Amino acid sequence: MGRIAFLNANAAVAEAALVAGLGFYAGYPITPSSEVPERLSKIMPEKGLPFMMMEDEIASINACVGASASGVKAMTCTSGPGFSLKQEALGMACIFEVPLVVVDVMRGGPSTGLPTRPSQQDIMQARWGTHGDHPIIALAPCNAQEAIFETIRAFNLAEKFRQPVVLLTDGALSHLHTKVYIPDPEEVEIIDRAQPDVDPDNYYPYDYNYEIPPLAKWWTEDGKSYRYHLSSLIHDKTGFPTVDPKYTQWLLKRLHNKILNHVDEITKNEYYKMDDAEVCIIAYGSTAEAARVAIDQAREEGIKVGLFRPLTIWPSPEKQISDIASKVKHIIVAEMNLGQYKLEVERIVAGRVPVYGVGQAAGVLIRPSQIYEKIKDPSKSVEICLTEEELKRFGGGE
């Protein structure tokens, strides 16, 4: 049996990582994510697991990539500014194809922005923060309990697809204390990376015969030692660099296809009161909870509105959003940024129905009342803003 605890979502993520089999953590603390390393720094040494407080965010993620390549499950955790610093090594993890979980507790940006306040401004950074054509998986839970299950899922997807997975929470969710259930590992599905069925002499880390080649641990229980090369350069099956155009194109296509061919397995969505909905709110993370309350209120007045909530932000649920576009009169995307996921929704909807946005980047949660007003009148701007009178006498904020 697992246990009940009163935790915030940061502590919940830390506990869930341990359930998933976390074997190595390296990080550099940053508000509002610091309760993750705080909790792990107490628990991991007691379990004999390495916890490393590194000199910065760049060293942290590099340490995690190395640890994961050696065979253990690794995680690092940060917020927007630190996530920017981690982008180079995130790309390296993509091309190495090493499993890795990167938690980004989103705070207001750009730059150091609003250290203690929530945002959802890293949606596109999660997708395109590191350069080059690369696949990514990003998940966005909406409450502390779900953060536990999504953290476990993040590790499972990372292991299964040899792929870095970004877990996106926000400054409000991360500090929301609530009662949660922490399962035992036996109660949940735990996936470990596939291991080669060939001897070390015949092992290739990027074997052409596989869509996702097994990533050998550097040691095995029966004493075999797999040694191989990892390169951040484009490489052939041995892991050594190549510039051959054919291999290059093949590798990049495989990196994408190992995700795109399994989108149905990776995406996870919630439909709330969508059965007869004529208006669809698309929201994720904390904002989805506000949308849910707004939808209940509008439903009481007979307005047919529902919520579509992607738990997997990337790859985006194209099929599902496209299907919704064929059924509703319009879509409202609510998010704590100026319209990042709205761009993706617009791309998928391709003009078939109007897509409106509640795009607030004010460092506070979008409230149910704002989404409710948008449901009532989609042409209305419902975001927090200064009145003309306030603009005249504006002299700085608290």
Added chain:
Amino acid sequence: MGFHYELRFAGVGGQGSLTAGTILAHAAVFHTNYYATQVPTYTSQVRGGAAKADIIISDTPIIFAESTNVDFFLATHQKAYNAYKGDLKQGADVLVDSGLVTVPDEDAKIYKVYEYPLVRTAKYEIGNVVTMNVLAVGICVGLTQVLDVEAVRETVKEEVPERFLDMNLKAFDMGLEVGEKFRREGPTKK
């Protein structure tokens, strides 16, 4: 909707607003079998910036955890009072430190305002200013009766460091008495 109660404890960083919120939320979850959430908000100054904890106690699961219709508001600093009074419902109970917060007359017409020298009492009568938040929790429980007294007392025992326990229990009981007196006699600022 059944039982649903929203509290906001606001002060400046370091005063203990967040701890006070945690005590109430724990009492609701572990000693009363309610659902509860506690959401802290603070600034990057940590000490000295306006800070608050929103606590929602309910008999059904809480979906949106930020208080938007506050029933009870504690303010222990003028800065916090001004910054966070926006979400109070009409007729909300407002408890302020009489030495640190001046409630505008027009606010006293909308809310039930109770003034009490929280910091002074904690410092000179109880003996340590850190007991201020438990004193406030006592007044809150005595005044609003939102939770069972024994449930909260048990939580205080669990939450405060042992060497400060007697002092904090004294603060809690003093607070209860004050709160119950407020309940009988009504707002101090009319």
